Amino acid sequence: GQNIDQPTEMTATEGAIVQINCTYQTSGFNGLFWYQQHAGEAPTFLFYNVLDGLEEKGRFSSFLSRSKGYSYLLLKELQMKDSASYLCAVSASGGSYIPTFGRGTSLIVHP
């Protein structure tokens, strides 16, 4: 099986930077996904990481270290609309490559 761990809740101030960590234990690693889910809505895709390093899209970036079983999602210049849950999901051969989701991190951005 897979074990995926991320913090339950984080709070941050508008304009600040926040880092959401995700650690995982798995065999046959095939990639890691980050999704954003606003309250009452469906998850939407943010990032896919399969190689070590950093991916950037605008104010958001994601980092992966396969040797450490570790990823983080970095959000810069936080805006109120970034308040959402952020889901980390890991794909591995043990699960037929279907991503297994962590419990998600609820991010609250306050003025």
Next chain:
Amino acid sequence: NAGVTQTPKFRILKIGQSMTLQCAQDMNHNYMYWYRQDPGMGLKLIYYSVGAGITDKGEVPNGYNVSRSTTEDFPLRLELAAPSQTSVYFCASSYGTSGAYNEQFFGPGTRLTVL
């Protein structure tokens, strides 16, 4: 493209009733999935399908059934509703499970309450 659509958006069932949650996608994706999401528990895989006529159990299949007669449709059946099935149900699809093809597209969800 409509993407992934689900009906109904909301439903209240009595214990022991049955219902079918509908899901359709127009992206010609091979893979389709059903998840349930309980507060603070993330997404749990109920069933998935790798193509028409092929389905398999996920992590929490008990109390549910699925079928996949076409590429587009993947309905989820609850035969004897129980309060433990109160949840938000998401249908999703992906082109495949290799690399970036594993990106999942989600429907808007069905909020089900069993009383």
